[in-house]
Amino acid sequence: MPNENEPKPTSERHLPVLLERCINLLSAGIEAARAAGRGPVVVDATLGMGGHSEAILARFSDATLVGIDRDEQALALAGARLASFGERARLVHAVYDEIPDVLDRLGLDGADGILMDLGVSSMQLDERERGFAYSYDAPLDMRMDTGRGMTAADVVNTYSVEDLTRIIRSWGEEKFAGRIAKNIVAEREKKPLTTTGQLVEVIRAVVPAAAARTGGHPAKRTFQALRIEVNEELDVLERAVPAAVHSLRVGGRIVVMSYHSLEDRIVxxxxxxxxxxxxxxxxxVELPEHRPELKIITKGTEVPTETEIAENPRAASARLRAAERIRTRSGR
Incomplete structure (x- = not known):
């Protein structure tokens, strides 16, 4: 009988979002590389547990996959999952705004496809000790790279009322941001806030019950805001999309999945x-260097089907956008 205490295989813990659509969109860049007589290179800029990467490597037998993640635990799990592909899978510990540097270090002069699956990963939500989830008590951490940077506990115990209000309102789109920030500061004066459970209770105390009934868990938006602040997610994203476009070869495609309006607006x-x-x-006269670099492939955003959401509820908020590189920076 299976041991219930053993973690599930990576393939069972992670269902890639919009998998077939992502593969189909990236395939045009793969074909462009083949037509140019070179081996295709695809970057999975947010590797996570490697579900999308595994499908890319299985579908395109001549492709090299560059997997990037700032989370070393994710890299280890994805590395085990992709080990059978040998040197075709090249995994790198980095943040995804570093795509050009990563490719340069690997001796690659560009990419034919780049995939970004933004936000917190299934693994990070499922690992209780990481502190991303408000549904169980854990250390108040929320770092995607646990080896560096401030934690969520550092934020809630040191930021001023004004700064807490700003990030909870801006990054969490929380209308009760002021109340929550004031109560965080009041409670931390009694004792430091070190666990997710403590923070949830601080939030519950000031969010009206009626708002919780209609808007989901009362801590959801504050936890999102803290996660974004700790990991500088929106700052990284603002740098990452231009960096990815810079790294795309002509004919290559970028595919981005976002999970809330702040991300989607930037993309x-x-x-x-x-x-x-x-x-x-x-x-x-429109000079060659003034012509568009990209052609938008998707009309607005694409969303998962009802069937996919039923199979993978975490896909419900996904919004996909894609574009194709149509000229170099020099205009050719």
Whole structure:
């Protein structure tokens, strides 16, 4: 009989979101590489537990997969999952805004496909000691890279009322941000807040019950805000999309899945800015370097089907955007 205390295999713990759609979108970049006579290179910029990467390597037998993640535990799990692919899977401990540097270190001059699956991973939510989830008590950590940086406990125990209000309102889109921030500061003066359970109770005390009934768990938005602050997620994303586009070869595609409006707004803005002419208003001739770098592939955002959401509830908030590189920076 299976031991219930043993962790499930990685393939059972993680269901990749919008898997077939991602593979199909990336396939055009793979074909462009083949047509140019080179081996395709695909970057999974947010490797996680390796579900998308495994499917890419299995589908495209000539592709090299570069997997990037800042979470060393994720890298270890994905490495075991992808071991059978040998040197075709090249995994790197880095943050995904470092794509150009990672490719350069590996001796690769570009990518034919780049995938970003943003936000917190299934593994991080499931590992209680990481402190990402509000549903059980754990140390108040929330770092994606546990080897460096401040923790969520550092934030809630040192930030001012004003700064806590700002991040909870801005990153969590929480209308009770001021109340929550004031209560955090009041409670930490009695004793430091060190666990997720303590923080949940502090939030529950000031969020009206009626709001919790209609808006989901009262701590959901505050936990999102703290996670974004601890990991500098939006700052990284603002750098990462342009860096990814810079690394794409002509014909290559970027596919990005976001899970809340703050992420999607950044992705949309970055892709659309590069899909329009950069010629100054009134400029008589559009020079080659002014032409759009990208062609938007998706119409608005694409979302999971009801069937996929039923199989994988964590996919419910996913929003997918994709674009294709249509010229180099020099205009050719």
């Amino acid at each position: 949309k803005g970055a892709l659309q800015a590069r899909s329009r002419s950069s010629a100054p208003p009134g400029f008589p």
